[in-house]
Amino acid sequence: MKNIDYLEQLDQELVVAIGCTEPVAVAYAAALARQQTGPGDIESLKVIACINIYKNAMGVNIPGTQEMGVAMAAALGAIAGDAEQGLEVLSQVSSEQIAAAKALCEDGRVSLSTYEGEQDLYIDVTLSTAEHTGRAVIEHKHDLIMLLEKDGVTVFKNDNALSTDLKDSISADDIASIFQFATTVDTAKLDKIRGAIELNSKVVDDGLRHEYGLSVGLALKGVKDPKDLGLEVYAAVKTAAATDARMAGAPLPVMSNSGSGNQGLTVTIPVLATAEWLDSEEEAHLRAQTLAHLIAIHVKSSFGRLSPLCGAVAAGVGASCGIVYLLGGGLPECIAAVQNVFGAITGMICDGAKAGCALKVSICVFAAVQAAKVAMAGRSIQPTDGVIEGDVEATIRNMERISKEGMAEMDKLLLNIMLNK
Numbered sequence: 001m002k003n004i005d006y007l008e009q010l011d012q013e014l015v016v017a018i019g020c021t022e023p024v025a026v027a028y029a030a031a032l033a034r035q036q037t038g039p040g041d042i043e044s045l046k047v048i049a050c051i052n053i054y055k056n057a058m059g060v061n062i063p064g065t066q067e068m069g070v071a072m073a074a075a076l077g078a079i080a081g082d083a084e085q086g087l088e089v090l091s092q093v094s095s096e097q098i099a100a101a102k103a104l105c106e107d108g109r110v111s112l113s114t115y116e117g118e119q120d121l122y123i124d125v126t127l128s129t130a131e132h133t134g135r136a137v138i139e140h141k142h143d144l145i146m147l148l149e150k151d152g153v154t155v156f157k158n159d160n161a162l163s164t165d166l167k168d169s170i171s172a173d174d175i176a177s178i179f180q181f182a183t184t185v186d187t188a189k190l191d192k193i194r195g196a197i198e199l200n201s202k203v204v205d206d207g208l209r210h211e212y213g214l215s216v217g218l219a220l221k222g223v224k225d226p227k228d229l230g231l232e233v234y235a236a237v238k239t240a241a242a243t244d245a246r247m248a249g250a251p252l253p254v255m256s257n258s259g260s261g262n263q264g265l266t267v268t269i270p271v272l273a274t275a276e277w278l279d280s281e282e283e284a285h286l287r288a289q290t291l292a293h294l295i296a297i298h299v300k301s302s303f304g305r306l307s308p309l310c311g312a313v314a315a316g317v318g319a320s321c322g323i324v325y326l327l328g329g330g331l332p333e334c335i336a337a338v339q340n341v342f343g344a345i346t347g348m349i350c351d352g353a354k355a356g357c358a359l360k361v362s363i364c365v366f367a368a369v370q371a372a373k374v375a376m377a378g379r380s381i382q383p384t385d386g387v388i389e390g391d392v393e394a395t396i397r398n399m400e401r402i403s404k405e406g407m408a409e410m411d412k413l414l415l416n417i418m419l420n421k
Contacts (some may be wrong), residue, residue: 006294007180013297014264015143016199017087019063020353022056022306025142026070026123027077028089030304033127034078036134036150042104048124050115051411052306053071058418061352063247071110075101078127086143088253120304121259128345140305140311142259174393175295175321179331182291185214185284187327187329195290196255200242200268203252212248213355214370217241227277232369235273237360242269243358252386256298257293257315262357266315267296270365271322280326292322295338302400306406308414309399310348316364317341323372333372335392336380340371342395343381343388347402351414388390 017024026047033045047070057070065076080097081089104110115122123138137147148156207217216239220226226237242265246254257264271292275285297316303309318336329337344367348360374380383390387398 004177005151006178006185007189007192008098008192008288009297010290010293013258014192014196014293015256015259016088016195016213016253017142017190017261018089018091018251018253019261020056020060020089020247021142021168021256021259022053022260022353023060023062023068023070023073024089024140025121026053026057026073026125027062028082028083028087028143029123029125029136030077030127031073031083031089032136032145033125033134035083036136037127037129038147038156039102039375040110040129040131040186042078042127042129043111044128045074045078045104046126046127047071047112048115048122048130049108049112050117050119050122050306051415052121053123054112055351055411055415055418056306056353056402060247060357063090063249063350064251065098065249067098070112072101075104075110077125081173087256091109091251093251095158095373101303103406114128120306130291134243138180148348151281175298175335176331178294178298179291179334182287182294183325185290187286190286190290193286193293194270196264197243197272197285197289197292199253199255200265201272203245203250203254203265204238204240204269206250206252207243207245208238210245210250212230212244212250214358215244216358217244218358220362227401231277232366234277235270235369236365238273239266239269239365240358241363243361244355247353247355247357254418257296257318258311259305259384260311260315260352263296263300265313266312266364267322270316270368271326272328274323278326284326287327291325291334292318294318295321295334298394298398299338302396303403307403308349308410309403310350310360310364311349311350312361312364313341313345316345316368320371321366323369326374327372329372329376333375336375336378337368337371338392339380339388340394340397341367341376343385344371346399347408349410349414 118255126135135149139146146158221237226234254261299314
């Protein structure tokens with residue numbers, strides 16, 4: 001097995017967040033900028049962000065509100081955000097603060113522009129009062145602070161190579177070494193996984209109690225016990241319900257994966273549903289979750305943290321492997337499941353975070369369960385088919401090429417379509 005600290009990977013990439021992580025990251029940057037200025041009326045708030053941030057903030061509710069968009073997220077972060085809470089920055093937002101943030105936007109004091117550099121994830125917020133100016137820059141990860149300034153003077157500067165180093169360390173592994181780790185690690189060390197199960201289960205319960213967004217989970221459930229409709233439906237109902245709640249801005253924390261709460265849910269919940277379905281032992285469940293989360297991290301690192309390809313596909317790949325493990329499969333079946341998911345949902349694009357993501361998530365969950373079942377029957381999509389290679393790592397690299405080469409202009413096109421509807 002390669003010399004990789006998988007526990008550190010889990011610690012870095014499984015992060016608690018409230019609300020969709022793109023607008024929340026903007027709010028976090030604004031709260032950090034506000035920390036630099038201290039109190040005083042906000043005269044201006046300038047946001048520079050990459051296209052994916054705008055795309056993923058346009059159609060999703062900011063937690064605890066019915067508001068959307070980068071400008072409102074920045075205004076709320078500046079007025080109501082607690083920077084010490086990281087990606088839970090908007091855990092406490094009052095109606096008065098929402099009104100003040102709307103006024104800030106309506107008065108034209110929030111300006112937006114597009115980042116033109118090479119970083120996949122970039123947020124730069126400058127906040128000015130009569131007395132001071134504060135600036136915060138976040139890059140690569142939704143909570144990775146790269147620069148803080150007060151009145152043009154650097155207060156904090158991170159290592160410029162850090163974001164590249166993080167990405168390289170995450171993409172250096174492979175499915176075989178992940179499988180070896182997940183099936184042998186001391187489960188006493190998996191508190192992060194236990195936390196993911198606990199937090200994400202609560203969001204499922206909330207989504208099944210309320211009619212959020214499209215209410216995909218409730219629609220799939222119907223009036224019957226979803227267990228009567230098969231494992232695919234049972235897993236899809238629970239995962240879609242959690243996504244319904246999250247996309248509607250339910251102020252509940254989730255355990256994200258690779259910077260996305262939806263990815264965290266789409267990894268965790270199908271594996272949890274399978275464990276419930278099979279009445280699996282806790283140890284097997286924890287190992288399956290560990291396998292699923294690490295494989296999702298591995299795949300997503302190839303796509304890019306924010307990419308034209310839907311992150312639910314990467315999460316579905318991870319979930320399928322966790323399901324295989326619970327069904328009694330080994331490494332060959334795990335690899336077959338990865339190939340089967342990629343062969344089934346090769347080109348699902350990301351057209352922004354929104355209520356409809358619950359439908360995309362449910363599709364990926366159906367694919368994950370079906371891919372696992374086909375793999376357990378000893379069948380895998382063959383290297384003669386489409387993007388699939390004989391080496392599963394080469395298949396992942398093909399998906400990386402589709403995301404980074406084939407879809408190089410996709411995000412710009414999607415944002416243009418979304419802005420001009």
